[in-house]
């Protein structure tokens with residue numbers, strides 16, 4: 223068997239440049255795509271986001287076309303994205319918590335000691351992926367779902383108000399949500415805990431907050447991350463109380479940025 | 495066994511030509527301290543690791559070896575003191591994997607990633623040519639399982655992958671935390687050979703262990719720590735000379751006569767039956783004294799107390815977690 227080793231310490235590799243941020247991003251990209259959970263999450267994102275949209279449009283088209291419909295058909299063409307959010311949260315959480323769970327964070331920081339670069343590289347890989355996956359999924363759901371709506375004569379053209387914005391908005395919102403979850407993951411460092419916190423905040427607290435009394439209660443509800451950011455991902459919202467799509471997204475982006483800064487400050491000082 | 499070891503080492507040191515021109519890579523640890531809450535894990539540790547030799551970093555469980563190594567790699571922030579690698583902080587290295595290769599915890603891997611992909615992302619991060627990935631896989635003997643998920647790897651395979659990671663960037667400085675953990679005898683011998691070869695190539699090699707016997711076979715230089723403090727920092731022969739007491743065992747039918755004779759020469763002698771334990775002179779000297787008086791010798795042996803004993807004695811006061819000795823009936827210790 224292997225008994226001897228041959229390494230030449232004087233061997234120089236010609237033309238090697240000093241690694242930069244691009245290499246850190248590339249490394250994170252390789253890391254991201256070399257585990258199964260990434261493929262599964264993206265597949266689930268598509269199945270839930272596009273599949274459920276098509277399904278709900280197919281089953282509701284007739285009712286929506288009838289006179290007793292009290293919802294706008296436009297609210298249905300991105301319906302599945304509500305559920306696709308879960309996968310974005312999962313991807314964002316896992317991109318940091320698996321490293322802490324396995325202890326691999328030490329290998330990462332030994333290879334790239336500039337922690338800000340590591341965090342930024344993870345953000346680039348995550349948002350790039352979610353932006354594309356979210357937009358493509360929203361389009362697929364719209365095209366499939368709208369086919370059923372068209373059959374009932376209530377189809378919505380891409381040129382109609384907010385439709386195109388909702389497609390790109392789906393990508394933006396999922397990317398933002400991924401970053402939000404990543405920041406929480408970096409602060410908590412524990413997969414199950416971080417996942418539960420973000421999912422509870424977006425799905426449970428977000429909906430319950432509308433039960434708060436008074437106008438301040440309404441404001442808190444509107445400002446919660448899922449409620450503020452989600453509006454951009456649908457042409458017409460089911461919930462009339464939300465902030466406007468871009469205003470809401472700006473609020474959500476500010477919240478995410480604040481959380482990321484907090485996570486970065488902690489990450490920079492903490493022992494790996 | 496130890497006698498053989500020591501002979502081998504003596505030979506090695508005789509041939510050892512120190513090759514440390516100025517500016518060569520080395521690790522300099524100065525007054526390094528790390529506290530976790532109330533717990534002082536590393537307490538004012540100072541030592542250097544020189545190129546061209548294997549420095550053994552030895553200490554009982556919880557002595558602070560891993561903590562020191564994490565601080566060398568800039569992973570944990572020292573409470574006080576500093577550590578430089580190659581004259582600068584590790585975190586300031588433009589391509590750290592090409593300067594320092596480290597094995598910290600071999601199991602710190604994503605179980606779902608293949609060995610090749612694990613090495614690939616590391617290579618990419620430091621602009622190490624991707625053919626190095628195949629080279630190191632080959633070097634550690636993992637080529638055949640390179641595309642298997644590391645979650646399925648045995649302890650030894652994981653350890654080998656960790657060593658592959660350390661060697662990926664052909665680093666002039668190599669830091670290995672308990673590299674033989676979980677390896678079979680064949681693997682242990684392989685790591686030992688590897689460490690020696692890396693040092694012979696002029697690299698700076700720091701290897702931690704809590705086994706003195708392992709270090710005796712691998713290290714040229716020893717840094718012993720206990721409870722976060724440096725207890726010894728010396729060459730292996732110095733350590734042996736200083737800490738491993740030796741005596742000469744003599745068996746002769748005329749033991750009482752021999753005892754008197756040796757005492758007469760100012761030696762420290764203890765007699766049990768026909769056996770003498772002589773301290774203060776080597777075997778040849780003792781043999782000449784006794785033989786000169788015509789005493790018949792049945793045995794003449796140099797007995798060294800084991801290095802393990804020496805290490806135990808040295809660190810006795812600083813063992814963090816010591817198990818109570820099993821109390822057997824009649825056992826007195």
Ligand SMILES: Nc1ncnc2c1ncn2[C@@H]1O[C@H](COP(=O)(O)OP(=O)(O)OP(=O)(O)O)[C@@H](O)[C@H]1O
Nearest residue numbers: 530533535553554555556557558559560561562704
């Ligand atoms: N992150 C941490 N938080 C709190 N205490 C820690 C931490 N890391 C290490 N310690 C403590 O510091 C001491 C030194 O630990 P360290 O792991 O460095 O020892 P070691 O010499 O590597 O031991 P071993 O031979 O068991 O690997 C131990 O008492 C340990 O419990």
Ligand SMILES: [Mg+2]
Nearest residue numbers: 559560561671
């Ligand atoms: Mg340790």
